[in-house]
Amino acid sequence: MRILWAKDRVATPWKNGGGTTSEVIVFPDRAGFDDFGWRVSIARVDSSGPFSAFAGIDRHLAMLKGRVVLKVSGRAPVEISPETQPISFPGDVPTEADVVDGPATDLNVMTRRGAFRATMIRRKLEGRIAFTHTTLAFPLTRTTINEFALDKEDAILADASDVAIVSPATEFYWIEITAA
DSSP: OEEEOGGGOOEEEOTTSSEEEEEEEEESTTOOTTTOSEEEEEEEEOSOEEOOOOTTEEEEEEEEEEEEEEEETTSOOEEEOTTSOOEEEETTSOEEEEEEEEEEEEEEEEEETTTEEEEEEEEEEEEEEEOOSEEEEEESSOEEETTEEEOTTOEEEEOTTOEEEEEEEEEEEEEEEEEO
C-alpha cells in the first residue's frame, strides 16, 4: 500500500488557461498521454470551457469542491458537486463544463478502453478493509489509515491482498481499476 500525498503533487497549467491539473498517479509509471493504461488526476477548474478530447479513453469524474454542469454530447446536462455520485463518459465525445459559482476542483480517472476499466463510487468506510483489486481511495475528510493521518486530497493506492484500518468512519471516493 502506498500513500499518495497531496503536498507532493505539482500543478500544471492548462494550455487554454482555464485551470490546472495535478497528476496523482499514472500507470505505467512515467507514461505520457499517448501510452498510459490508466491515470488519476485532480484538476482546479477556474473557468467554463470544453474538455480536452482523449481518443480511446473512458473517464470518470467526481467533484471535490464546487459545482459544474457537465455537458456530454448526446446526453442531457447534469450538475455534479461533492454531494453527487461520480459520472462516467467517453473521453472522445465532445464535453464541456460550466463552472457554477467560482472555481471547482475535480477528481478525474481515465482508463484506456479495451485495456483497463475503472469504477468510481462514493462510500463510507470504517475498520478493517481488505482490498480485492487495484484501488485508490480518496478521503473526503481527515482520517487515519494504518496510523497515517490523511487529509482531503491525500490518497492511498492499494493492491489486491492489501489490508487497511480506517478510523474514524469516513466517506471516500473509491476507485477500483481492473484489466478489461
